[in-house]
Amino acid sequence: MEESNFLQRRIDLANLLPETAIVVASANEVTRSNDTEFPFHQNTHLKYLTGFREMGSLLVITQKKDEGVKSHFFVRPKDEFSEMWQGKRLGVEATKDIFKFDYVYDISRMGELLSKLLLGHKNVACDWSEQTELTNRLLKTMTSLSGQRKSKDYKPANLINLARAIGKLRLTKDANELNFMRHAAHATSQGHQAAMAFSEPGKTEDQVQSYMEYIFKKNGSEDTAYTSIVAGGKNALTLHYVENNAPLNKQELLLIDAGSQFKGYASDVTRTFPIDGKFTSVQKEVYEIVLAAQKVAISMTKPGQTIPAIHKEVEKVLARGLLDAGLLTSKKEMSRESLEDILLNKKDETIHALKTYYPHGTSHWIGLDVHDMSPYLDDDLNDIELAPGMVITVEPGLYFNKPHEQVQYKLPLQGIGIRIEDDILVTEKGPENLTASIPKSINEVEEACKKDPKDFL
Numbered sequence: 001m002e003e004s005n006f007l008q009r010r011i012d013l014a015n016l017l018p019e020t021a022i023v024v025a026s027a028n029e030v031t032r033s034n035d036t037e038f039p040f041h042q043n044t045h046l047k048y049l050t051g052f053r054e055m056g057s058l059l060v061i062t063q064k065k066d067e068g069v070k071s072h073f074f075v076r077p078k079d080e081f082s083e084m085w086q087g088k089r090l091g092v093e094a095t096k097d098i099f100k101f102d103y104v105y106d107i108s109r110m111g112e113l114l115s116k117l118l119l120g121h122k123n124v125a126c127d128w129s130e131q132t133e134l135t136n137r138l139l140k141t142m143t144s145l146s147g148q149r150k151s152k153d154y155k156p157a158n159l160i161n162l163a164r165a166i167g168k169l170r171l172t173k174d175a176n177e178l179n180f181m182r183h184a185a186h187a188t189s190q191g192h193q194a195a196m197a198f199s200e201p202g203k204t205e206d207q208v209q210s211y212m213e214y215i216f217k218k219n220g221s222e223d224t225a226y227t228s229i230v231a232g233g234k235n236a237l238t239l240h241y242v243e244n245n246a247p248l249n250k251q252e253l254l255l256i257d258a259g260s261q262f263k264g265y266a267s268d269v270t271r272t273f274p275i276d277g278k279f280t281s282v283q284k285e286v287y288e289i290v291l292a293a294q295k296v297a298i299s300m301t302k303p304g305q306t307i308p309a310i311h312k313e314v315e316k317v318l319a320r321g322l323l324d325a326g327l328l329t330s331k332k333e334m335s336r337e338s339l340e341d342i343l344l345n346k347k348d349e350t351i352h353a354l355k356t357y358y359p360h361g362t363s364h365w366i367g368l369d370v371h372d373m374s375p376y377l378d379d380d381l382n383d384i385e386l387a388p389g390m391v392i393t394v395e396p397g398l399y400f401n402k403p404h405e406q407v408q409y410k411l412p413l414q415g416i417g418i419r420i421e422d423d424i425l426v427t428e429k430g431p432e433n434l435t436a437s438i439p440k441s442i443n444e445v446e447e448a449c450k451k452d453p454k455d456f457l
Contacts, residue, residue: 221260236417395421
């Protein structure tokens with residue numbers, strides 16, 4: 001991506017926060033055990049504004065009347081010994097040459113320069129929800145500056161949470177971002193199809209996970225976007241199941257929620273399929289209800305629509321599908337209308353029986369984070385309306401674990417968990433399913449399960 005794209009993002013962010021010094025730190029290395037670390041993952045705000053991928057860095061965007069918007073960047077210096085152990089660093093000079101920041105400094109100078117950079121602004125903005133260490137340092141610097149009462153420069157008196165402003169910018173993806181997301185979606189598609197072909201009774205969840213993630217990498221993925229969920233049978237009833245170590249059994253379903261990552265951009269897909277390649281009749285009934293709900297939700301993913309409105313419609317389709325199929329019962333004799341009222345919370349807000357079987361939302365933003373850090377409400381606390389360039393997931397599901405006290409399910413449903421999820425781009429012409437190539441209909445899924453897993457190697 002051209003540096004001009006990152007520069008424009010920094011300017012756009014400054015325009016959203018006038019008279020404000022904006023400060024973003026890189027992520028820190030996280031210890032896994034003793035002297036070993038988890039793989040480093042850059043803070044996504046810093047990546048969005050700079051493209052810089054090293055730790056130990058800091059961005060300060062200043063905006064003063066006599067200077068305009070300027071980017072000040074702090075990095076670790078070149079260090080032959082450290083680089084021998086931990087990998088190459090760009091250092092000050094190369095960073096300035098490549099990224100075209102206005103100023104680049106050795107990170108050791110941050111204490112010396114930070115107060116000078118903040119002086120002359122009325123506000124300071126940082127992501128205080130994520131970067132508490134930086135927040136504390138900025139507060140101390142602001143406190144120190146407030147003591148300069150005779151100085152005619154503005155001293156920042158307000159600390160603003162950066163997350164909302166930058167989240168607004170991140171809502172709409174540009175052409176480069178969408179290209180990266182399509183690349184991630186392609187790798188994810190290949191991995192999910194390989195998993196369908198590879199799975200069979202007697203194998204284990206972790207074997208399927210390893211094969212799928214290898215196919216991700218083979219198709220250009222740089223990493224998984226999140227910890228893969230590979231849940232056989234009743235394990236699918238745990239929404240964030242990540243043990244992934246159980247055997248796969250006949251006549252059970254395998255729910256896989258997994259996505260690859262490319263250039264930092266995530267994909268997020270769920271497919272549920274029969275481990276032995278053929279849905280049972282009751283599995284098929286539930287699957288078709290979930291699929292119908294997803295189709296309705298995807299059709300609604302267009303400009304002017306909202307995520308809560310999509311979710312409400314999904315709830316209606318799921319509830320009515322379960323009732324139409326005769327899969328729900330009640331302890332008392334109750335009319336169809338009364339059952340639907342209780343399922344959909346029409347009369348008593350304390351009762352929402354469908355939540356027992358569909359406990360999560362239908363959609364979330366996706367981008368540099370798999371749950372992208374953009375707001376769901378506008379400045380007037382109204383639901384944000386979808387617009388071209390936004391990308392959301394659509395992921396209805398049904399899970400039959402503990403029956404609701406008033407609206408229960410028939411026993412053959414016990415232990416079944418089904419979720420179907422795709423990544424949907426909002427366009428002027430309607431929804432574009434970035435992950436549409438992954439089999440989803442009953443026939444497509446059963447055919448995919450018959451394929452030779454070697455075809456994906």
